[in-house]
Amino acid sequence: MDKKIFIPIILGTAREGRESEKAAKFVFEETKKYGFETEIIDVKDYASPVTWSMDPAIKEKISAKIKNASALIIVAPEYNHGYPGELKLFLDNFYEEYFYKPLGICGVSSGPLGGARMVEQLRMISIEFHMTPIREAVYFSSIKNLFDEKNNIKDPAYSERVKTMLKQLESSMRN
Numbered sequence: 001m002d003k004k005i006f007i008p009i010i011l012g013t014a015r016e017g018r019e020s021e022k023a024a025k026f027v028f029e030e031t032k033k034y035g036f037e038t039e040i041i042d043v044k045d046y047a048s049p050v051t052w053s054m055d056p057a058i059k060e061k062i063s064a065k066i067k068n069a070s071a072l073i074i075v076a077p078e079y080n081h082g083y084p085g086e087l088k089l090f091l092d093n094f095y096e097e098y099f100y101k102p103l104g105i106c107g108v109s110s111g112p113l114g115g116a117r118m119v120e121q122l123r124m125i126s127i128e129f130h131m132t133p134i135r136e137a138v139y140f141s142s143i144k145n146l147f148d149e150k151n152n153i154k155d156p157a158y159s160e161r162v163k164t165m166l167k168q169l170e171s172s173m174r175n
């Protein structure tokens with residue numbers, strides 16, 4: 001039987017009351033529906049106060065997950081036109097684990113642009129990690145009104161947008 005393709009989703013903010021968690025859970029469900037294995041790696045669980053302060057045992061565990069991934073997805077909000085600091089602190093713990101992996105980015109914002117400027121910035125640094133950022137991103141705009149009280153997405157167009165990103169990730173994979 002073919003090995004299942006594993007694409008973890010990094011949730012890139014630890015902010016109290018974060019809305020991005022809803023977007024990450026939505027992307028998680030869509031990724032499973034598409035047929036990939038996935039899990040959410042939540043930076044909140046690994047929040048480091050300074051660079052390279054992650055517990056070595058935890059670091060080894062996450063390192064194995066990233067190595068085992070065929071591609072990566074990051075779901076993160078835009079904070080002052082950039083990515084959250086805790087996301088960068090998390091990402092900087094690893095390097096060779098990322099090599100040659102396609103990266104899909106999902107931006108989140110309360111405004112209309114869906115974190116577009118954050119997506120552009122994250123693409124830039126992903127190149128230093130030898131990742132391959134793909135063109136198809138998903139922009140979760142007006143996030144505060146995008147999900148109902150049961151956390152179901154109100155705009156059905158997002159399923160197709162995530163699928164488009166997953167298709168491009170799939171065609172960019174080396175293994």
Ligand SMILES: Cc1cc2nc3c(=O)[nH]c(=O)nc-3n(C[C@H](O)[C@H](O)[C@H](O)COP(=O)(O)O)c2cc1C
Pocket residue numbers: 013015017018019020021077078079080081082108109110111113114115143144
């Ligand atoms: C520190 C901070 C900076 C922000 N900067 C931006 C910004 O540059 N552009 C934007 O569209 N929204 C900005 N916002 C609003 C966020 O889009 C909004 O709070 C959204 O819910 C963020 O995702 P989160 O709830 O997962 O933190 C900012 C919010 C915070 C807390």
